[in-house]
Amino acid sequence: MRVVFMGTPQIAADCLSRLIADGFDLVGVYTKPDMPKNRGMKLAMSEVKEVALAAGLPVYQPATFRDDAAVEELRALRPDVIAVVAYGKILPQRVLDIPKLGCINIHTSILPALRGSAPAQWAILNGLDETGVTAMYLSAGMDEGDIIEIRKTPIEPLENSTALLARLAKIGAPLLSDTLHAIEAGTATRTPQDPSKATLAPMLSKELSPIDWTKSVRHIVDQVRGLDPWPVATADLNGTHFKIYGAQPAPGHTDKAPGTPVSLTKQGLTVACGNGELVLLTQLQAPGGKRMAAPDYFRGHSPTSMSRMSAPSITSRTAVRTLWKPYSPAAPGLTCSRS
Numbered sequence: 001m002r003v004v005f006m007g008t009p010q011i012a013a014d015c016l017s018r019l020i021a022d023g024f025d026l027v028g029v030y031t032k033p034d035m036p037k038n039r040g041m042k043l044a045m046s047e048v049k050e051v052a053l054a055a056g057l058p059v060y061q062p063a064t065f066r067d068d069a070a071v072e073e074l075r076a077l078r079p080d081v082i083a084v085v086a087y088g089k090i091l092p093q094r095v096l097d098i099p100k101l102g103c104i105n106i107h108t109s110i111l112p113a114l115r116g117s118a119p120a121q122w123a124i125l126n127g128l129d130e131t132g133v134t135a136m137y138l139s140a141g142m143d144e145g146d147i148i149e150i151r152k153t154p155i156e157p158l159e160n161s162t163a164l165l166a167r168l169a170k171i172g173a174p175l176l177s178d179t180l181h182a183i184e185a186g187t188a189t190r191t192p193q194d195p196s197k198a199t200l201a202p203m204l205s206k207e208l209s210p211i212d213w214t215k216s217v218r219h220i221v222d223q224v225r226g227l228d229p230w231p232v233a234t235a236d237l238n239g240t241h242f243k244i245y246g247a248q249p250a251p252g253h254t255d256k257a258p259g260t261p262v263s264l265t266k267q268g269l270t271v272a273c274g275n276g277e278l279v280l281l282t283q284l285q286a287p288g289g290k291r292m293a294a295p296d297y298f299r300g301h302s303p304t305s306m307s308r309m310s311a312p313s314i315t316s317r318t319a320v321r322t323l324w325k326p327y328s329p330a331a332p333g334l335t336c337s338r339s
Helices: 010-021 047-054 068-076 119-125 161-185 217-226 294-298 315-322
Strands: 002-007 025-030 035-037 042-044 081-085 103-107 130-137 147-154 233-237 240-250 261-264 269-272 278-285
Touching: 002 010, 002 047, 010 025, 010 047, 010 081, 010 161, 025 047, 081 161, 103 161, 119 130, 119 161, 119 217, 130 161, 147 161, 217 233, 217 240, 217 278, 261 294, 269 294, 278 294
Parallel strands: 002 025, 002 081, 081 103
Antiparallel strands: 035 042, 103 130, 130 147, 233 240, 240 278, 261 269, 269 278
């Protein structure tokens, strides 16, 4: 069975590595064009391209499939199936129609929940206790195709999106391999999705970053976890703009106003939040500095003598409108209400 693989980031590279190890006939690997990265803005290849070149596989990087030449180049590979994992491009119907056995996708949620580009992050942002990986057939609609198989996993209480995605890759890679074997054997099943249960996981943006200290401790902790490593939760303290990388619930209650630093311990900085609850900030980054443990930073800065923490000026009006908003097809924001 001739397989074309399409993907770009690390999770896709992990899946490609598994297909290589399992001996699939990979006739071509598609990934996004090289992009400038880091401060030097030098062109860098994707993780998928690195794996493909190391394995001696042919790599294709079309800017778009609106180009007839790109479509014909793909058709010339005569794929029986196309396997897609976080490619970063929407495939037009004329591409979906090329492989006789269809196009399949590995999606990091329990579909039909969290359709879209950032399902793992939104699973955490929405405070879910469980997520998973879905193998599905691609269709014209975004993540709307028939389901082949779902494998579920719990989300750990303090697990951030980086760690969760790494675990989902370990689930997705064997799932993709098993799915391709099932398709080749003619045993793959198809279960239509229930559109009434669909929710969205839209692209992340910096508008989601500012922390609203009037929210519950669970809400704030989930925000910090879900937005690591990008765009990262943020807050201002006495005029200093911090990126917040680590947070967890702290015991006890306070009558101090939300956003007020309460205490500094060896574990981190405790800040008042909604309902008199306390959140412990454990990792942060000051402007021009590096990511570090909160106690190490505040060793030379006295947070309890400073003014209340606040969200940056971009804040609440836009961020809260976008975050934790009930899903409706007419106004795709996202899923469950949070307090």
